[in-house]
Each structure stands twice: as C-alpha cells, then as structure tokens.
Amino acid sequence: MKIGILGSGNMGRSLGILWAEQKHEVFFGSRTAEKGQAVAESAGNNTQGGTNDEAAAFGDVLLYTIRGVNPAEVLTSIDVLDGKILIDCNNYEIPENFAYQPIELSLAEKLASEVPQALVVKAFNTMAQEVFELSPQPLNEYNVSVFVAGDDEDARKMVMSLAADIGFAPVDCGELRFSRLIEGLGDFIRYLIIGQKLGGYATISVETLPEAKNQRLGGRQSSSLH
Numbered sequence: 033m034k035i036g037i038l039g040s041g042n043m044g045r046s047l048g049i050l051w052a053e054q055k056h057e058v059f060f061g062s063r064t065a066e067k068g069q070a071v072a073e074s075a076g077n078n079t080q081g082g083t084n085d086e087a088a089a090f091g092d093v094l095l096y097t098i099r100g101v102n103p104a105e106v107l108t109s110i111d112v113l114d115g116k117i118l119i120d121c122n123n124y125e126i127p128e129n130f131a132y133q134p135i136e137l138s139l140a141e142k143l144a145s146e147v148p149q150a151l152v153v154k155a156f157n158t159m160a161q162e163v164f165e166l167s168p169q170p171l172n173e174y175n176v177s178v179f180v181a182g183d184d185e186d187a188r189k190m191v192m193s194l195a196a197d198i199g200f201a202p203v204d205c206g207e208l209r210f211s212r213l214i215e216g217l218g219d220f221i222r223y224l225i226i227g228q229k230l231g232g233y234a235t236i237s238v239e240t241l242p243e244a245k246n247q248r249l250g251g252r253q254s255s256s257l258h
C-alpha cells in the first residue's frame with residue numbers, strides 16, 4: 033500500500049516507520065520538504081520524504097496527524113484527497129484538570145466535513161507513542177485494540193488491515209459518528225496515563241470471553257427498566 037504521512041511528528045514518524053517495516057511504501061510529508069526528507073532518511077526502509085502536498089499526492093492511504101487544522105490550510109488543493117482514505121488519529125487537547133467537555137462533534141467528523149470527498153477513518157488515537165515502540169513484537173501478544181470507525185466499509189477494512197500488520201487487534205466500530213465514543217476513549221486513556229499516572233504503556237484491550245459453562249446466576253433476564 034502507498035501511504036502518505038501528513039505531519040511527521042511523533043505519530044506520523046512512528047506509524048510511518050512501522051508501516052515501512054512491513055513493506056508498505058511510505059512518504060513522510062511535512063511543512064518543509066527538508067524535515068520530511070530528514071525523517072525519511074533516518075527511517076530508512078526505502079521511505080521518501082518531502083512536503084505535505086507531495087505526501088498527499090503519493091498515498092492511497094493518508095495519515096492526518098495535524099490536530100484541528102483544516103486540510104485546506106495544509107495543502108495547496110484538497111482535491112488531491114478525493115477518494116483517498118484519510119486516517120484521523122487525533123485527540124482533543126487535554127483540558128486543565130482533565131475537565132473534558134462531552135464530545136458532540138468528533139475531530140474525525142469535523143475533518144470529514146472539511147474534506148467531504150475523502151474517506152475519513154478514525155483510528156490509532158487510544159494508545160500512546162510508547163506502545164508503538166513495541167510493535168510488532170511483543171505488541172502482538174497483548175491484544176491491544178485499535179478502534180476503527182468510518183462511513184466507508186472498505187476503507188474501514190483497509191485501516192483494520194494496516195493496524196493488524198503492525199501488531200494491533202483492530203475492532204470494527206462502524207460509522208464515523210462512533211468516533212465520538214472513540215475520542216472519548218482517547219480522553220479516558222490519557223486521563224489514566226497522565227492523571228492516574230499509569231504511564232504510556234497503559235492500553236485498552238477488548239476481550240470477548242467464552243460463555244460460562246453453567247449459568248448459575250440465572251443468565252441474562254429481560255430488564256424491567258426503560
């Protein structure tokens with residue numbers, strides 16, 4: 033897969049390196065061609081680097097790491113995004129004292145409204161950079177969930193496959209509107225990591241357990257609550 037990285041900071045650099053290790057073709061984009069080229073040079077693995085415009089033109093899948101900035105301010109023309117998968121890994125800035133507001137419109141939905149011809153998919157916002165450093169092994173032994181939401185099913189499947197390639201356990205969360213919940217999880221895990229001092233290796237794993245052999249608690253009864 034040809035992958036373009038828009039913004040080569042912590043997330044862009046980390047995911048780009050990991051995908052390149054798995055033999056994807058990666059182009060690191062940046063505000064300056066020099067920085068994009070420097071990131072590619074240190075990443076190796078046949079990666080390329082340059083401007084965000086060049087990265088957007090290169091990739092069939094793009095990673096958008098530029099929180100809250102309209103792509104129209106980043107790219108010369110947003111037409112280059114038409115029909116492409118645009119992964120949004122962003123979380124809102126942490127408010128003082130973790131006093132998060134309820135998410136009525138997710139960053140991913142805002143992004144989708146700014147580039148309506150792109151296939152926006154939410155993913156990779158619920159684990160810290162430290163976790164990426166463990167990819168693919170021993171990460172793949174820990175069933176770390178990547179929650180994936182987007183309105184286009186094929187785009188979701190592609191992003192799930194990119195998550196599995198680097199040792200994560202993708203979880204299909206359905207339409208893009210569910211990114212509100214996923215961003216809420218991103219807020220929660222950062223509260224646990226920073227506020228409760230669990231550290232950057234704290235993650236979220238969805239486990240599906242086997243059915244109990246005997247339902248000694250009486251099993252699930254229909255509820256009388258409405």
Ligand SMILES: NC(=O)c1ccc[n+]([C@@H]2O[C@H](COP(=O)([O-])OP(=O)(O)OC[C@H]3O[C@@H](n4cnc5c(N)ncnc54)[C@H](OP(=O)(O)O)[C@@H]3O)[C@@H](O)[C@H]2O)c1
Binds near residue numbers: 098099157
């Ligand atoms: N770091 C983590 O552990 C982590 C984990 C999960 C999710 N996230 C989320 O992922 C997003 C990126 O985080 P990060 O840690 O990668 O941040 P970062 O290291 O600061 O990288 C963000 C990059 O965005 C680009 N950028 C910043 N302002 C810009 C502007 N006005 N116009 C164009 N480009 C601009 C810069 O790229 P260039 O310098 O290359 O131009 C910058 O390096 C955030 O929303 C964060 O909440 C982070």
